[in-house]
Amino acid sequence: MQSVEDFMKEFVRSRTESYREWCKAYEPYIERFYVAGYRPFNPRISVISSESERVLEVVRTKDEVYVVTSGPLSGGQHHHRYGLVASGDSWQIASVEVRCAVCSGPGMRKVHQCKPCNGSGWVYLSGQSREEEANQ
Numbered sequence: 446m447q448s449v450e451d452f453m454k455e456f457v458r459s460r461t462e463s464y465r466e467w468c469k470a471y472e473p474y475i476e477r478f479y480v481a482g483y484r485p486f487n488p489r490i491s492v493i494s495s496e497s498e499r500v501l502e503v504v505r506t507k508d509e510v511y512v513v514t515s516g517p518l519s520g521g522q523h524h525h526r527y528g529l530v531a532s533g534d535s536w537q538i539a540s541v542e543v544r545c546a547v548c549s550g551p552g553m554r555k556v557h558q559c560k561p562c563n564g565s566g567w568v569y570l571s572g573q574s575r576e577e578e579a580n581q
């Protein structure tokens with residue numbers, strides 16, 4: 446069985462390589478439509494952000510494995526949590542959440558449960574909480 450850590454290293458390496466390929470594919474488009482030296486946005490930032498993501502913690506419960514990372518953006522300011530499921534001798538990603546921007550993780554605002562994350566401290570990249578998705 447591939448270790449969770451090795452799976453995440455392979456995931457980050459593969460994603461970064463995909464972004465590099467995307468950068469190459471993007472160049473002819475930029476050259477055709479924009480003046481020399483002007484970039485409406487820089488796809489290389491996606492490459493740099495992707496390769497900067499690091500595993501901070503692997504959390505194993507009875508049924509689930511979560512990997513908390515520094516996140517692929519802004520130098521580790523946006524922690525991500527990947528929910529993994531076993532797949533053959535390796536893993537697959539079943540969910541990606543980002544640390545709640547409202548409560549920054551603990552799931553509480555003063556004495557009330559944080560509404561955006563329903564107290565979990567995590568929000569799906571789609572903007573939903575785990576509980577909201579479960580109730581659909």
Ligand SMILES: [Zn+2]
Pocket residue numbers: 545546547548549550552553559560561562563564565566567
């Ligand atoms: Zn929250």
